[in-house]
Amino acid sequence: MTKEILSVQNVKASYGAIEALHGIDLVVNEGEIVVVLGANGAGKTTTLRAICNMLSTSGTVMLDGEDISKTDTASIVAKGVAHVPQGRGTFAALTVRENMEVGAYTRNDDEVEADIDMWFEKYPVLGERQKQAAGSLSGGEQQMLAVARAAMSRPRLMLLDEPSLGLAPLIIEDLFRTFAQINKEQGTSMLVVEQNANLALEIADRGYLIETGLITGSGTADELRNDPAVQAAYLGA
């Protein structure tokens, strides 16, 4: 019996007078990687922001059976959701290590240092620059830092907003391997929003298609990969 960790029900969101989401439904089961595919402006980022209550919404967002649609962003994070926003959102003025420490802000255990060292081993370039300001890192390094920082909170659910945006292909592959690894080793569920459908479907269990603020299709990763419409729109076949 699969258990839903995240359930989004009829969520609508608007920027001022313009409604960007017209009633989104989606589900992430425990331990799953779910991908949301869509073009620019389809509402992918808005969906993730709506889950974290970063803009005004209507509808219901359930985390582990608990309604979080009226909970403030910081408290949602404290409940085990980590959100890596588009544009990475690293603390440029803080050092790399401080960024990692902020990532563990919601934790109270004594394994924070060990976790930081573990990440610095995985990404040695971050370890070498741990005393440097995060703003001095390259784009790819900042994305690594953003992912590592989010993982520092030991989340149960990670929301990843176009992690591949603006990165070199080799770095993207490395990044997606890391996602698969976090998912496997720590059982972290993931909701990944992407335009890079190829790689996203490779690590994903299931996926949704989003167009102009509506979910227009869904299926397992295999089903989506073999869907002619998906191939034409996202896989360049």
Add this chain to the structure above:
Amino acid sequence: MTLLLQRILDGLFNGSIYAALAVALAISHRATGRINLAQGEIGLVGAFVALALASPVGAFVAGSTLFAHLPGHPFSLRLATVVAVAVAAVFGAGLQAFVMRDFADLNPQRALNRSIALLICVSALSSGWWGGRARQFGELFPSSSRDYIGIFGARLRYTTIGAWVIVLLVCGIVHLFLTSTRTGLAFRALTAHRESAELSGIQPRRLMALGWAISGALAATAAALAASMSLIDTSLMFRTLIYGLAAVTLGGFDSLKGAVFGGIIVAQAQTLLPGYAGLPSEMSIVGALIVLILVLITRPWGLFGHRPVERV
């Protein structure tokens, strides 16, 4: 030569006041990302509370009857000042949490309007209670004509030393708090990137109130020092605010060290330029503003601030 040294040493006292107010402005700006023009007035309320705590009931200082029931009233001025600094901290936090709750969310124009409105309101509040004639505040440090250290014939007064000890001590505590505590790290994260801070589980509202509490305490320290040097009246901190703003702009809003040095530089410009550039002393503010304009033209992010860099 001795005269020059004497002017520099005299300027150091004002420098301590401007430094404290500049750091207060920098901290509240870090907390909410907007300039709090009422910062000086918040400090002034603190200084008046100190006066009320230290005045006997018959002295006609608003609040002294209110505080008369406290054990030990009237307090010594030093104890009263310490208590008043704490009161100003609570006052600042309260203003942020209730009156200025949405300050950080306003666009810059509206935030400026709101900041001016708060300045006028707090100023009206203290004018209503403590307006009228200027009053004697009292001495915080020994300040008779013999209380000085001679340096090459010039006099470094104990009041100047005392003021700097206090200001550096308070700034040191704030610096330690920011750099070596968990809450301080969260505060710096909030300053660096509010959205990412919230996405790390940091509650911004509490930290904003905390930032305003710290700057309220610093501003009250500045106000008490300014009042101890001359008289206390309701326009005391409005004058000081001009210099404080010059100092923090000079040093850079994101650097405490910069704000302190900004305070020193502005005070020196204020004392030295009238003497050596032939400006009449009523024009001493011009000296500070000339320095400010020069910095804004050449290094708009301040002498110690970080040049904003955005990687794309």
